[in-house]
Amino acid sequence: QQQVKQSPQSLIVQKGGISIINCAYENTAFDYFPWYQQFPGKGPALLIAIRPDVSEKKEGRFTISFNKSAKQFSLHIMDSQPGDSATYFCAARASNYQLIWGAGTKLIIKP
């Protein structure tokens, strides 16, 4: 029940395309859902986050869609650029403020 399932494991998108990464969770007590971007050899950087009382949040080219009834949320990257190539992690925050992490998605944007 503490798991967060993330898919796909890897994703290749053409430059200018839309990248979509999906996550699903079971624990309805999770209260905060962040997405992190990680480049090789670096720590994760907070990209965008959403709370369960909101269905969508957009920041620039990045959008989170949240479906509370389905217990799913997704990250959409519009107009994907080669600089977006990185590993993306979804996470869910438990009541003790710990983050439960997805397995990660390696995104490659082809020029």
Added chain:
Amino acid sequence: GAVVSQHPSRVICKSGTSVKIECRSLDFQATTMFWYRQFPKQSLMLMATSNEGSKATYEQGVEKDKFLINHASLTLSTLTVTSAHPEDSSFYICSARDQQGPQFFGPGTRLTVL
């Protein structure tokens, strides 16, 4: 976003020695700091949670006598890997949060034990 620093960024040590990694929150007071370990191509694995002035809470399977964590102030936490062995080689990452906010991560420390 808030800034978290880690030092050193890379360390190479001989087997049997101890290594200290520092994690600092530069522009906010971190009531809670987290230490993670990440293996290549894998997700982050939480090792322990520390609150300022309290003993760290370790995750199951993490040896507290081997991975000593100190959170002496609201801006500094340290992780000491004692008697390091090659299997301790990994990427160690800290994160910090204040009372209200999300976790912000440091840049990580690459530990190589020879």
